[in-house]
């Protein structure tokens with residue numbers, strides 16, 4: 480079977496998933512379109528992919544699951560027995576049930592999983608964990624994965640689903656912590672953080688925050704040139720200490736084809 484068009488669709492507040500998905504799309508060497516749903520997930524239009532399209536879908540792993548925020552929106556992406564590659568980008572702890580959950584969402588909507596890749600991305604909470612990932616080598620592996628996917632599909636007589644790692648029922652969702660990064664006295668009110676927040680947790684005035692909307696994605700922290708935004712106090716310190724202490728080994732990308 481020959482793929483005509485490749486769609487790379489991703490949610491990526493701190494851009495690691497974006498880099499990985501785009502490397503895979505590049506490797507396919509097909510006519511392609513990249514769609515970033517990080518900010519548009521709420522008012523996303525419907526997408527209907529054909530059976531000779533290929534979807535490469537990527538998202539960060541949040542609490543061993545697909546990000547809760549976008550799960551509902553993913554139902555607007557429909558296939559017609561369309562092959563899909565699932566890309567989970569995780570911060571060196573674990574990806575647990577991300578793949579089976581994403582598989583269930585997309586297969587219900589007309590896609591068939593023909594491959595998956597667990598990639599590493601610098602942890603949103605601390606730049607010391609999975610530092611610099613995806614690195615140059617990871618992105619070359621991404622391109623190679625893209626090439627291999629096209630070869631695999633070319634040799635398939637029919638698009639069938641595959642078994643992926645993970646458990647059903649999925650692990651419990653993370654509990655919302657009702658905290659958010661806050662600006663300190665270095666804030667210049669430039670508004671950059673407001674523009675990148677996927678949930679609208681930051682008001683027009685960057686000092687106005689609604690922590691109940693915050694998913695701790697850290698897009699606002701990374702975009703601030705003045706290093707002004709941080710989660711205050713002890714709120715996520717135990718999680719950061721755990722990550723920096725126990726999740727600092729070098730993990731390799733895992734490909735399922």
Ligand SMILES: Cc1cc2nc3c(=O)[nH]c(=O)nc-3n(C[C@H](O)[C@H](O)[C@H](O)COP(=O)(O)O)c2cc1C
Pocket residue numbers: 490491492493494495496497538539540541542543544568569570571572573574599600601602603604694695696697
């Ligand atoms: C709320 C939240 C939960 C996370 N949960 C996990 C996790 O369960 N396992 C893991 O290894 N990394 C976890 N991470 C780290 C992200 O998966 C990782 O940093 C990813 O590269 C971020 O993707 P992005 O750059 O596309 O936003 C979590 C990050 C956030 C913000």
Ligand code: SF4
Pocket residue numbers: 662665666667668669670671672673685702703704705706707708
């Ligand atoms: S990006 Fe930084 S300096 Fe600009 S408004 Fe946000 S917190 Fe303030």
Ligand code: SF4
Pocket residue numbers: 492659660675676677678679680681692693694695696697698699700
């Ligand atoms: S306020 Fe929360 S949801 Fe918005 S960008 Fe910052 S961490 Fe992400």
